[in-house]
Amino acid sequence: MKKPKDWQVALLITVPLAIILLSLFIGRYPAPYWMPPQLLESDLLARSLVVNLRLPRLIAAFLLGMSLSAAGAVMQMLFRNPLVEPGFLGVTQGAAFGAALSILLIGSYPLAVGSSAIIFAFTGLAFSYLLARRIHYGGWVLRLVLAGIAVSAFFSSGVGVLKYLADPTRQLPEIVFWLLGGLYAVNWPELMSVLPFVLAGLVVIFLMRWRLNVLALSDETAFSLGVSLERERLLLLIASVAITALMVSIAGIVGWVGLIIPHISRRLVGPNAAYALPAAMLIGGTFVVLCDDIARSLLAGEIPLGILTSLIGAFLFIIIMSGRKFKVLR
Amino acid sequence: MSVAPILAFHQVGFGYAKNLPEAVSRLNFTVPPGSITAILGPNGAGKTTLLHLALGLLHPRFGEIEVGGKNICEYRRRELSRLIGLVPQNEYLPYEFSVLEYVVLGRSPYLGPLDMPDPKNVAIAREALKTVSIAHLADRVVHELSGGEIQLVIVARALAQQPRILLLDEPTSHLDLANKHTILKILHELARTGVTVVFSTHDPDAASEIADRLVLMRNGRVLDAGHVDQVFTAEKLTKTYGIPVKVVQLDGLKIALHDEKYA
Numbered sequence: 001m002k003k004p005k006d007w008q009v010a011l012l013i014t015v016p017l018a019i020i021l022l023s024l025f026i027g028r029y030p031a032p033y034w035m036p037p038q039l040l041e042s043d044l045l046a047r048s049l050v051v052n053l054r055l056p057r058l059i060a061a062f063l064l065g066m067s068l069s070a071a072g073a074v075m076q077m078l079f080r081n082p083l084v085e086p087g088f089l090g091v092t093q094g095a096a097f098g099a100a101l102s103i104l105l106i107g108s109y110p111l112a113v114g115s116s117a118i119i120f121a122f123t124g125l126a127f128s129y130l131l132a133r134r135i136h137y138g139g140w141v142l143r144l145v146l147a148g149i150a151v152s153a154f155f156s157s158g159v160g161v162l163k164y165l166a167d168p169t170r171q172l173p174e175i176v177f178w179l180l181g182g183l184y185a186v187n188w189p190e191l192m193s194v195l196p197f198v199l200a201g202l203v204v205i206f207l208m209r210w211r212l213n214v215l216a217l218s219d220e221t222a223f224s225l226g227v228s229l230e231r232e233r234l235l236l237l238i239a240s241v242a243i244t245a246l247m248v249s250i251a252g253i254v255g256w257v258g259l260i261i262p263h264i265s266r267r268l269v270g271p272n273a274a275y276a277l278p279a280a281m282l283i284g285g286t287f288v289v290l291c292d293d294i295a296r297s298l299l300a301g302e303i304p305l306g307i308l309t310s311l312i313g314a315f316l317f318i319i320i321m322s323g324r325k326f327k328v329l330r
Numbered sequence: 331m332s333v334a335p336i337l338a339f340h341q342v343g344f345g346y347a348k349n350l351p352e353a354v355s356r357l358n359f360t361v362p363p364g365s366i367t368a369i370l371g372p373n374g375a376g377k378t379t380l381l382h383l384a385l386g387l388l389h390p391r392f393g394e395i396e397v398g399g400k401n402i403c404e405y406r407r408r409e410l411s412r413l414i415g416l417v418p419q420n421e422y423l424p425y426e427f428s429v430l431e432y433v434v435l436g437r438s439p440y441l442g443p444l445d446m447p448d449p450k451n452v453a454i455a456r457e458a459l460k461t462v463s464i465a466h467l468a469d470r471v472v473h474e475l476s477g478g479e480i481q482l483v484i485v486a487r488a489l490a491q492q493p494r495i496l497l498l499d500e501p502t503s504h505l506d507l508a509n510k511h512t513i514l515k516i517l518h519e520l521a522r523t524g525v526t527v528v529f530s531t532h533d534p535d536a537a538s539e540i541a542d543r544l545v546l547m548r549n550g551r552v553l554d555a556g557h558v559d560q561v562f563t564a565e566k567l568t569k570t571y572g573i574p575v576k577v578v579q580l581d582g583l584k585i586a587l588h589d590e591k592y593a
Contacts, residue, residue, distance in 0.1 A: 080424040207444045214438045216425065220418050223387050225491070226411030226439035271425035274446060 004269040004279070012279055016062075016286040023058050024050055026293045033297055052188065060186045060250065061292040062285035063198055065257055067247045069284025070205050071240035072258030073265065073277050077212040078233055079141050086244040086258040089144065090151035094124025095248045097155040100162040100175045108174045110185045114249040120155070121245035127151045139219070181252035181306030183292055194246040201243035205277070208236060212273035254306045256313035257284055267320055287313075334399055335360035336526050337384060337495060342393035344383060352391070352550060353379045359545050359555035361528060363494075366521045368537035368558075369530040371547030372571055377530035378419065380547070381497050384528065386410050397495070411439035415493035419500045421484050423472055429483050430468040433458055436490030458489040462516055478509030485516065496520065498529035502536050514540045534575075534586035538562050546570045564589070 004012075025035045029049055039046045071086035087093070098120025099113045106112045131147035132140070159179075166172040214227055215236070222229055244258070265280035291308040343355040354376040361367045369377045382388045383395060386402050395402040397413060405413075415436070423432065436458065437451040447455075459465045462482045467475065472483055481501065488496055498517070502510040517527050518540045531537055537544060537558075544561040546553040548570050554561050567575040567586050576589040 077424075080422070082424070210441075210446045211438075211443050213427070213431070214435050216423075217435065218418060218420070218422050220382065220385070220387055220416060221421060224385055224411060224414065224416035224418075224488075224497075225435065226408040228407055232443060266425065270431075271427055272431050 004275050008269060012282045016282050016289075019286050019289055020058060020062060023289055023293050024054055027054060027297050028300065056188045056191045057183050057186045057292070057296075058289060059195075060183050060191050061289045063191075063195070064183070064247045064251050064254060065261070065284035065286065065288030066202060066281040067198055067243040068254065068258040068288075069261035069265070069280040070202060070277065071244045073262035073273065073280045074205055074212065074236050074240045075258075076262050077216040077273055078236060079145065080216055081141070081145075082263065083259070084145070085256075086240060087248070087253075088152065089148040089241065090124025090128040090155060091121045091241055091245055092124075092248065092253055093152040093155035093159065094127075095121040095245060096179055096253055097158045097162070098123075099178045099252070100159050100166075103171055103174045103178065104162055104166055108171075108178075110190060110250075113178065114190070118245050118249040121248060122241075124151055124155055125241050125245075127154075177304060178252045179306075180304030181254035181309070182295065182302060182304050183251055184296070184302050186250055190250055194250055198243045198246050201239040201246075202281070204239040205236065205243075206281070208232070209277040210272075210274040212236070212277065216273075252304075252306065254288070254309050256310045256317075257288060260313045260317045261287060264316065264320055333362050335396070336363040336398055337361040337528065338396040339380075339383075340394045340396070342383060342390045342395055344379060344388055344391050354383070354550040355392070357383075357393070357552050359552055361495075361526060361543070363526050364521055364524050365542045366517060366527045366540050367529075367543045367545060368541035369528065369545045369547060370534060370537045370570065371530075371532065373532055375547040376550040377532075377547055378499055379550075380545075381416070381499050381528070381530055384495075384497055385414055385416055408439055411491065413493060414495045414497060415488035415491040417481075417484050417488050417496070417498040417501055419503070421480075426471045426473050428468070429459070429464070429470050429472055429475070429486075430455060432472050432483060433487045433490050436487040439491055454492070455486075455490045458486040461489055461520075462486045478505055478512065481505060481509065481513060482516070485513070489520075493525065495526045495528065498527070500531060501529050502531060502533065510536065534562070534567060538584045538586070548572070562586075 025037055026033060027035060029035060029046065030039065035046060040050065068086055075084045075086055076082050095117040098116040098118070101120070102113045102116035128144065128147040128151045131150060132143040135143040135146060138146070163172060163175055166175055211232065214222055214225055215232060217225070219229060261284040262276070262280045265276045265283055269275045269279045288309065291312060292305055295303045295305045295308050338360040339357040342357040343352050345352040357380060369380055371377055379388065383390060386405070389403070397405065397410070402410070430452070433455040434447050434452055437447050437454065440451070441447060456465065456468065459468055462485050464479065464482050464486065467479060467483070472480060475483065501513050505513065514536060517529065521527050541558050543556065544558050545555040546561060546566060553570055554566050562577065562584055564575055564577045567577065574589040575586050578585050578587060
């Protein structure tokens, strides 16, 4: 059996830990970019900043990266398609619509926007699922993909309408900023409201990581291997969509992570999901933590996280896909 | 018949939708344990549907299917998958698995949804590779192999399941002469170790080469089923394929030929 090499495992564990630890001291206080650790002892404000703002935000960033990457990896296996991303079943656009609607009608309170986003994310999924059942041709993969495209288009036109209706000086910038994604509003209570559910979803996916390989085979083969296709697929699908929707509800739309990170992970440790899935989780978490470090410290003002993940992600993607060196590691 | 059949179809009918005519109907035949049965018929005769019924993937609308003397509906999913393995006509691998990684997937009937294969499972997978003489390909990527090698890999994956019945859907249809022979030889040897082999084919020669028993199919019906000597005749093959067929003997092997001269 091809297993990841020891140095790969070591790197995949130590690098994320080191980056999380270092990230606690990265920011704009007391001076741009770096806070000396000894300041924690003398400066009360620094301690409170690290414990109450940076720490929950860091955990949220790592969790966001893990969730999007794990969900992306699961869906790329379940749908046997390397181009699907976790939000494609109407989830991302549904959340965007929900958030915009809340900003327009209720106001931009994080709790209201988050709840509305999560309700519409699941509405999007439910619509996609019900629509897929009404399509009478193609296998289940094609039906769900088509339904997801239709529902996403529906919600994205809805977002367009809401943007058009929004007050351009007050509400429109809020909507745009939310759509670009960011963790600036995350605090402990908000993080704790999603943390248990996200962890539960991640654990389910992690435990079924080898099984994903079997589920990626053709229906008849997977069936002949004793898999309860509908039940296991539904469980993984719900777990993936749930963690995506929950994280989107506190972070807004952070694109490309769920699409790219599973590819990078497969390139590094091979396609066997028993290793590729945990690797994707660790790489994804680290990637988003790094992007968020840049988002909150590079400029005096916050840079939307979604812009950075797309920019850096696309750049990494091009390098890795066109590089020959990575071929050897497969 | 003294030995109880390991697989039996009793008046089985099946349709893909309520408003569609039945794809197969009144299927009636038995398969003795350790035998090689060829399901022979033209394209679209219902051979794949029959195999999917035997696998339990499709449920008969009429009639009854027995596996090991028990109605197939009484088996639990995992239980049945330890008895019956499948080599599908097309196996689509979306990602670049290594041969061994793929063959180990054949152990899933013995693993729970949360389990990972342990070294014992890997050893059984390696054994399956040895059985089809491709142990040396274990670490290669499946996609990079030739068509004949890939077919052997798929057979090995099904053997890792340690099934008592092996179903193969057109196992030789896209293989050249040498690879076709390799596969047929392996099926022959498997039957001698006690595995019951049931394979579909549209090629009468592949059937006559190794099968003990034939099931002739046309338009969703079983035209005839029984020992190859009684069923592999010019008259019956002519009915099956709808064109004049003659059967010639060559070195003790029966071969079916298209019995018409081109002007």
